Amino acid sequence: MSEKKVMLGNEAIARGAYEAGVKVSSAYPGTPSTEISENLVKYPEVYCEWAPNEKVAMEVAVGASISGVRAMASMKHVGFNVAADPMYTAAYIGATGGLVAVVADDPGMYSSQNEQDTRQICRAAQVPVLEPSDSQEAKDFMKLAFDLSEQFDTPMVLRTTTRLAHSQGVVALEDRVVPEDKPYERNIAKNVMMPGNAIKRHVFVEQRLKDMAEAANTLVVAKEGFSKDVPLNRVEMNDTKIGFITSGIPYTYVKEACPNASVLKLGLVHPLPKKLIEEFASKVDTLYIFEELEPVIEEQVRAWGIDCIGKEAFTVQGEYSANMIRKVVLKEDLSINTPAKVPARPPLLCPGCPHRSVYTVLNKLKIHAAGDIGCYTLGAVAPLSVVDTTICMGASISSLHGMEMAKGKEYIKNWVAVIGDSTFMHTGVNSLMNMVYNQGTGTVIILDNSTTGMTGHQDHAATGKTLQGKVVPAINIYHLCKSMGIEHVTEVNAFDIKELEKVIKEEVARDAVSVIITKSPCALLKEVHFPNKCVPVPEKCKKCGMCLKPGCPALTKNEDGTISIDATMCNGCGLCKNLCPFDAIEEVAK
Amino acid sequence: MAETKNIMIVGVGGQGTLLTSRILGGIILTAGYDVKLSEVHGMAQRGGSVVTFVRYGEKVAEPIVEEGQADVLIAFERLEALRYAHFLKPGGALVINDQRIDPITVVTGVAQYPENIIEDLSKTYKVYSVDAAAEALKLGNSRVFNNIVLGVAAQHMDFSKEDWLDVIAKTVPPKTIEINQKAFLVGYEM
Numbered sequence: 001m002s003e004k005k006v007m008l009g010n011e012a013i014a015r016g017a018y019e020a021g022v023k024v025s026s027a028y029p030g031t032p033s034t035e036i037s038e039n040l041v042k043y044p045e046v047y048c049e050w051a052p053n054e055k056v057a058m059e060v061a062v063g064a065s066i067s068g069v070r071a072m073a074s075m076k077h078v079g080f081n082v083a084a085d086p087m088y089t090a091a092y093i094g095a096t097g098g099l100v101a102v103v104a105d106d107p108g109m110y111s112s113q114n115e116q117d118t119r120q121i122c123r124a125a126q127v128p129v130l131e132p133s134d135s136q137e138a139k140d141f142m143k144l145a146f147d148l149s150e151q152f153d154t155p156m157v158l159r160t161t162t163r164l165a166h167s168q169g170v171v172a173l174e175d176r177v178v179p180e181d182k183p184y185e186r187n188i189a190k191n192v193m194m195p196g197n198a199i200k201r202h203v204f205v206e207q208r209l210k211d212m213a214e215a216a217n218t219l220v221v222a223k224e225g226f227s228k229d230v231p232l233n234r235v236e237m238n239d240t241k242i243g244f245i246t247s248g249i250p251y252t253y254v255k256e257a258c259p260n261a262s263v264l265k266l267g268l269v270h271p272l273p274k275k276l277i278e279e280f281a282s283k284v285d286t287l288y289i290f291e292e293l294e295p296v297i298e299e300q301v302r303a304w305g306i307d308c309i310g311k312e313a314f315t316v317q318g319e320y321s322a323n324m325i326r327k328v329v330l331k332e333d334l335s336i337n338t339p340a341k342v343p344a345r346p347p348l349l350c351p352g353c354p355h356r357s358v359y360t361v362l363n364k365l366k367i368h369a370a371g372d373i374g375c376y377t378l379g380a381v382a383p384l385s386v387v388d389t390t391i392c393m394g395a396s397i398s399s400l401h402g403m404e405m406a407k408g409k410e411y412i413k414n415w416v417a418v419i420g421d422s423t424f425m426h427t428g429v430n431s432l433m434n435m436v437y438n439q440g441t442g443t444v445i446i447l448d449n450s451t452t453g454m455t456g457h458q459d460h461a462a463t464g465k466t467l468q469g470k471v472v473p474a475i476n477i478y479h480l481c482k483s484m485g486i487e488h489v490t491e492v493n494a495f496d497i498k499e500l501e502k503v504i505k506e507e508v509a510r511d512a513v514s515v516i517i518t519k520s521p522c523a524l525l526k527e528v529h530f531p532n533k534c535v536p537v538p539e540k541c542k543k544c545g546m547c548l549k550p551g552c553p554a555l556t557k558n559e560d561g562t563i564s565i566d567a568t569m570c571n572g573c574g575l576c577k578n579l580c581p582f583d584a585i586e587e588v589a590k
Numbered sequence: 591m592a593e594t595k596n597i598m599i600v601g602v603g604g605q606g607t608l609l610t611s612r613i614l615g616g617i618i619l620t621a622g623y624d625v626k627l628s629e630v631h632g633m634a635q636r637g638g639s640v641v642t643f644v645r646y647g648e649k650v651a652e653p654i655v656e657e658g659q660a661d662v663l664i665a666f667e668r669l670e671a672l673r674y675a676h677f678l679k680p681g682g683a684l685v686i687n688d689q690r691i692d693p694i695t696v697v698t699g700v701a702q703y704p705e706n707i708i709e710d711l712s713k714t715y716k717v718y719s720v721d722a723a724a725e726a727l728k729l730g731n732s733r734v735f736n737n738i739v740l741g742v743a744a745q746h747m748d749f750s751k752e753d754w755l756d757v758i759a760k761t762v763p764p765k766t767i768e769i770n771q772k773a774f775l776v777g778y779e780m
Contacts, residue, residue: 343701
């Protein structure tokens, strides 16, 4: 079979896992990795799930591997930090059934809070890393990763970046081949990581990495299940004046800008093939290391005494391009027109977003919010400007607690923590336990919009639906909070601004932990239908600007100071109407 | 076709540029070219500036269109046309949907929405502008404005009218095929 399809990088990764015979996949959504699980679930032969967080997902995959089947976890780069604990030790246990973590980096930070390089973590964890350059390779390398995992008894990481994950390219499909389940054999020395066993496994881990580095010199080629051989590391000798060592998406920029240069394209970016690199370096006049983010390859190459040009010419920040090579390496004058100076267009909360309603009240009450990760991070943007801090998943509650312990309970009387329902289930719940246990008095607002919003609407343990869409009992956030012994847990409709204001005032004043759950589903969910839309009544308008305070993108100020409401954007949530003191906005049927 | 063709679609998150890139991807595959597309998901989709790159030819290496290289730039909004115009190669076609969507920076008074964008861009670039919302209203369906814009852009690409109509029929919901094809033709014959 040689059917060809245009596939998103993430879709190709899912296809590769399917063809490799993966049986278990667990993940927490995170841009740019989310579509892997969303595509893998389309193959009913594979068990797929959303886990509450990446640590759980990784542990599920490790367990499945120990039981003898091929298993995977996928996550974004910062999710890999959460999964680091099981990963560092899974490196010692190795893999019975093939074990692969797909980790998506985000150079340029399109949708992330930092720009960390997964290869650095993998070096520290002594886990090998594959890096594909396009959708076809994403599929091929996923299959290779499972093969290598079993061959070398190691977990593998497939590293992608936003550009690969969200680019589409042509992919040749192949059939699914499921290896036979490995019989379970009790092996305490390998699978129970306590000091006596781990000391011996560490020796194995060090040797394994050396063995893999050696094997990487001789261009590992996959045999079964592929329509063609897949070279792991590939030398493309052309003109020897300029040579590039590169991998992943940057390889495509090299091919675009310098199709005649010599290239060592690395598929396995950790561990590195020393002999192969030395040999390649000796054949070219000038050697460039072209890698996005950190100088991971460059530092090792330099440590071997090989002269090269790397980060002194190319940035450690953001995405690379072919033009970068044309300018820096080829010294071409690109004579590009100067970009126009234009107002920025930052992302913002959607029209009808329930978070906007909550933030409008917090803004009015001049309350600061310790923020968290999700759409509602956008509450930091003017005109709402409510969110003062954002660190990582779950940190809103714990950082607020830290402020209180540092400065006392009066200090946080005009503070709340805000966290979404999915993020609360991810790691917020631990932070809340800590606040209760250590006698904090913080007010936590759980912005419950019944979904994981920012990543495009994924279910979680509190929505009552699985990744497969199966209806299951939802974990009730109200009862979960109550079960911790929190006396004051209040549920409020997120659009009831009067009630919201009253409850927030009461709870921040209280000398005890309290939780406010603001409930209203994400405005983009299919089942959300407001019956009306909002229209201005200009003759009643006093031009006070109250309706503009929430920063709804459907509203614009006219030159005479009255307002217009874009009928195609307005979804009829009624927030602006309820804020208007002069009834100058009314709701009419859609 | 030796040269790789570079198309860009820019607009505001939520304008539905992804449908346009899907139709474009479809027609390129039908013609048997190698193709790479690159788009933005996540944070930037929430009302932010969005850009999709489409490249096709015998063999495509990188998935992005770089500054100074676009053959056709399709802008669904005036300010976004201005933001990305320098991506055009000399002689490239700049198709602009004559619509204004104020970014929050303008709404809050931090920045001003530039005046005379289309006139200014016309001094440097080959501009083809269309008030697609008004044209769509004439057809009785404001939501098909995307395909009117695509119709204008299609005049600067080498696919036949029949192939375009065919791909539109395969891509849009069955009930909306006719109106979407009509919308495309309005732009195509402009």
